[in-house]
Amino acid sequence: MKRAHPMTKTILAAIAFLLPLAGAMADAPGEVQTAMKHAGFAMMEKAVDGVHLHLHHTINCLVGPQGKGFDAKAGDPCKGMGNGAINDTNDAQMKAMLMHVVTLASTAEEIHSYEAAKDVAMAVHTLLSEASKSK
Numbered sequence: 331m332k333r334a335h336p337m338t339k340t341i342l343a344a345i346a347f348l349l350p351l352a353g354a355m356a357d358a359p360g361e362v363q364t365a366m367k368h369a370g371f372a373m374m375e376k377a378v379d380g381v382h383l384h385l386h387h388t389i390n391c392l393v394g395p396q397g398k399g400f401d402a403k404a405g406d407p408c409k410g411m412g413n414g415a416i417n418d419t420n421d422a423q424m425k426a427m428l429m430h431v432v433t434l435a436s437t438a439e440e441i442h443s444y445e446a447a448k449d450v451a452m453a454v455h456t457l458l459s460e461a462s463k464s465k
Contacts, residue, residue, distance in 0.1 A: 361408045361415035365391035366458035372451035381447040385435045392416050392428050431457050
């Protein structure tokens with residue numbers, strides 16, 4: 331029988347150590363909290379462009395870097411937290427709710443009325459607050 335290379339044991343030990351950590355990196359509740367915080371920032375903005383920017387931060391936290399609608403140029407306040415709350419949750423009901431929030435936030439980015447965009451930001455914040463309370 332052929333002997334394994336001495337580094338094989340070290341590599342396997344490193345993989346065994348890191349695998350549990352890879353799962354721990356996915357922080358859906360943290361991503362939802364950060365998304366909610368940015369929806370709150372959007373509500374406090376004084377101009378429609380600021381509302382749009384913070385709502386896109388919200389979208390980025392929910393969809394993750396590989397998700398539809400992610401825009402790296404807008405900034406990613408959830409960088410390093412996981413793959414987006416939608417991808418990181420195993421709760422089907424939560425996933426569906428977060429997908430609706432993304433649709434709503436995306437719609438707000440098309441609204442040029444400051445007051446209307448702020449109203450949508452408030453709705454996004456409220457839905458994320460409800461989502462953060464479940465499970």
